[in-house]
Structure formats: structure tokens, C-alpha cells
Amino acid sequence: MKQIKISEAVVRRLPIYLRYLNELSISDVQTVSSQDLGDKLDLNPAQIRKDLAYFGEFGRKGVGYNVGYLIEKIRHILNLDRPIHVALVGAGNLGRALCNYNMYLKDNMKIVSVFDDDPAKKGVAIGNLTVNPIQMLPDEVKDKDISIGIITVPASEAQKVADRFVEAGIRAILNFAPTVLKIPAGIRIHHADFTSDLLSLAYYMDHDLDSDAAEDPVNSDDAEGAEQ
Amino acid sequence: MKQIKISEAVVRRLPIYLRYLNELSISDVQTVSSQDLGDKLDLNPAQIRKDLAYFGEFGRKGVGYNVGYLIEKIRHILNLDRPIHVALVGAGNLGRALCNYNMYLKDNMKIVSVFDDDPAKKGVAIGNLTVNPIQMLPDEVKDKDISIGIITVPASEAQKVADRFVEAGIRAILNFAPTVLKIPAGIRIHHADFTSDLLSLAYYMDHDLDSDAAEDPVNSDDAEGAEQ
DNA sequence: TAGATTGTTAATCGATTAACAATC
DNA sequence: TAGATTGTTAATCGATTAACAATC
Secondary structure (H helix, E strand, C coil): CCCCCCCHHHHHHHHHHHHHHHHHHHCCCCEECHHHHHHHHCCCHHHHHHHHHCCCCCEECCCEEEHHHHHHHHHHHCCCCCCEEEEEECCCHHHHHHHHCHHHHHHCEEEEEEECCCHHHCCCEECCEEEECHHHHHHHHHHCCEEEEEECCCHHHHHHHHHHHHHHCCCEEEECCCCCCCCCCCCEEEECCHHHHHHHHHCCCCCCCCCCCCCCCCCHHHHHCCCC | CCCCCCCHHHHHHHHHHHHHHHHHHHCCCCEECHHHHHHHHCCCHHHHHHHHHCCCCCEECCCEEEHHHHHHHHHHHCCCCCCEEEEEECCCHHHHHHHHCHHHHHHCEEEEEEECCCHHHCCCEECCEEEECHHHHHHHHHHCCEEEEEECCCHHHHHHHHHHHHHHCCCEEEECCCCCCCCCCCCEEEECCHHHHHHHHHCHHHHCCCCCCCCCCCCHHHHCCCCC
16 A cells, blocks of 8 residues: 655645635536636646545546535545634734634634633633633643644744643644744644735835845846746 | 846745844844754755855855844845835724734834725724725825735635736735635735635644654545545 | 546656855 | 855755546
């Protein structure tokens, strides 16, 4: 039996496929080709076929993919055919926004517990949840079978929260704090750091051309730079 | 003069470097090596040296990089040595959270205008901004020299907002809506789609039971039985 | 059948890492 | 000087894309 390592890039595309397939399903579209998917999602059709083929043979030659069947398969691959429980630490503006964003409820994944170490926030309601003190984290993780943690505390507190998550037995972390975290191997971590995202976009603005070109290889030509 | 194409991967690391360098600067650290940076940021030191070398020779052999000097250089490369103005469309929970997140003020980048097409939100205050009707977008972009747009509307509205941004002459977009947008070549777009991020983490729940060995995520149920 | 489209292998492209001469 | 560390080239690794036989 061959052991294929599925790359993170592949896994990250699966929810994108799933999302569009769900749209197609709602529109009662029965069948879709890798070409259709590629056009819509701005991806190479060969890449889509290859991604899916890692997990099985889901299509029919000459026909395409059955939308409902492919949805079912991807949901299974992503473990979304069973409930996945999420905890969030940091009931600030961003944390509250994410809690209210319950649009992924339909995907069997939901935030079931919110924490904050500010005593003033204890018991405050956010949607149908109430803010717990951070000390309750280990018990809640156990009691509610929580496997993913979201961090929305300031950068200065993020590592401490991550450590607590790890100790409580969480399997994966989504970190919104603008800092790099040290996490033991075996725990997955994704960074959702929009401040870095935003700053990196500034690179593509028109550079002012004042400085000496010798020392500044970043001139406006770079910003155009071929469509990809 | 050589025109080197700088990859997006490189550009995206620059703000990460900058952030840690700023921390070092605050701690009065004068010099840092690529080894130090790599340890802290979980990156290969050779990669860091290579990234920086695309833009010039910023270090000293046998010594390392001067923190203050490198900050200055990276800020210049990223255009953060001049004000960068940002507009945000979608004054919901997430949009308001981002507006209140003015922690990147110190980087010369700030949200200067907020829009929403809900008449009920017109004039509502968010921090020191007030919500404008979407019709004002083109004029605001011109008047306030706005070059980056943030989209925090529902997925169903996101393409319309993107089109407005492009027409108004924006140079780059940060899209928080969970959908793929069609954007003309030459305009940069980054996706900050945390719902996909979160869903993709679910993949690692069952499959990753032993940490380092690549394990076969294609279990027998998966590989089998395309009904078709 | 003829046209379409998959699954998969091979080719290409790009990014990361290793290695080391230069030199502080 | 001896040790440290850069800048850069070469080697490696991994991901994307092209191509096409299989086949619906």
C-alpha cells in the first residue's frame, strides 16, 4: 500500500472546491468538468484533476464529476461528515466578529466555546455563547470534544494561549495574532494574519522613483511584471 | 540593468521580517544574524539572506544585519515610508473589527474610508470614521488617494464591490469574502478567507495520528466504490 | 461512432536549502 | 588571527502544467 503524502497546498484547495460545488448543487447542476471548475476558480484543470485523484477516482471519463457525489467525497476527506468543535480565545472585536460568523455551521464545524482572561468579560453573551474564564479551557476541551483552537488575542498573549491549547490536547490552531508561534510537531497551525497580508500589498503600489536605481532594484517595472 | 522578478512568496515574508525587527529595535538590539531571524521566525537562514539579497546588500559579512538600517530598507521596499490609504467596504462585524484594529497605523498604512450599501448604516461612527454610502467610493478614492481596498461584504456581493474598486482605480484588494474574484491583470488580490482556512484544518483531525510519518489519508472507504 | 474528459505520467517551472568563497 | 556570517551559486526538492492513452 503506497503512502502518499498529501501536500498542504492540495488540502487548502479542497474547501475551495467544496464551496463552489455547493453553489452548483443549489443551482441543481448535476455534473461539472475540471475545465468548468478551473474557469470558475481560476485554477489549472489538470491541477484540479490531480488534486482529486490523490483521494480516489471520483469522475467519469468523457463526462466529468457528479456534483453531489463529489461534495460527499470531499466532505468525507475533510472530516466534515462529523461535527468538528472549535474554541476561540480572545473576545475582542475580531473574536466577537468570528463568533457571529456562524456561516460555517452548515459545514458541521462550529465554535462551541469562547474564552477571555479579562474578568470584566466573564459571562458576557456573544451570539448564543457566553465568555468563559481562560481557566476553564482544559475542561471545556475535554467535555465538548474540541479539536481546533482559534487565537484572537493580542500578539503579546498569543504564545501563552497557544501553549494552553496544546496542553489541553487541541489538534490544530488558527492564529489571527500577528506573531509567529512555536508549536510542537504534530499540531497543525495556520496563520490568518491580515496585517502582514495588507502590508505586503503595499509592495505593489507604484514605487516613488526618487532613490538611486543602483541601490533600489525595486522600481515600478517590477510591479507590472507579467501577469503571473 | 537586470530585472529580477520578485516572487510573491518573498514579498509576503518581508512584513514578517519587519515585525520582528521592530521588536528587536524596541529592545535596543543593534545587530541580528540570519540565523537569529530564522530561529525566531521558523525559517531557513539561507532563505532569509536570499530574500534580502534580492533588494540589495544590507548585511555585513561576519557581523550580520544592523537592525535599524534593515528596518529602514524593508520599509522603503514595501512603500511604507509614505502613507498608504485603504478603503473598506462592508461595515458588518468583521469590517468594524478591522477598522478598530488600527495597530498598523504605525506602519503608515491606515483605513481612511468605510462604505456600506445599507442605508441604515449611513453616518454610523466606527472609531473616528463614519460609514459612507457606496456611491461615494469613486470620489473618496480620488480625494483621499486610496490605493488598497478591503472587502468584508457577504460572498454574494463581493464581486460587485471588487468591480467598483477596480473601476475607481484601486491598485490592490484584500478580500475577506469566501469567494474567488475575477480581477483584471495588474491589480493585486490577496485572499484572507478564514472559513477555508478553518475547514482545511479539519483534514488533519483524523489523519495525523502519528506526527511525523506521512500517513495514507486514502482509507479503503475512500478509494473504493465510485457508484456512478 | 465522434467528441469529451478523466486519471496519470512526464516535463516544466519555481522555490527552498546546502555549500562555500569572500570578508568583516 | 580565528571565528562568524554574509551574498551567491549550485543542488535539491516540490508543485504545477502539459500531454495523452483510456474510456465514457
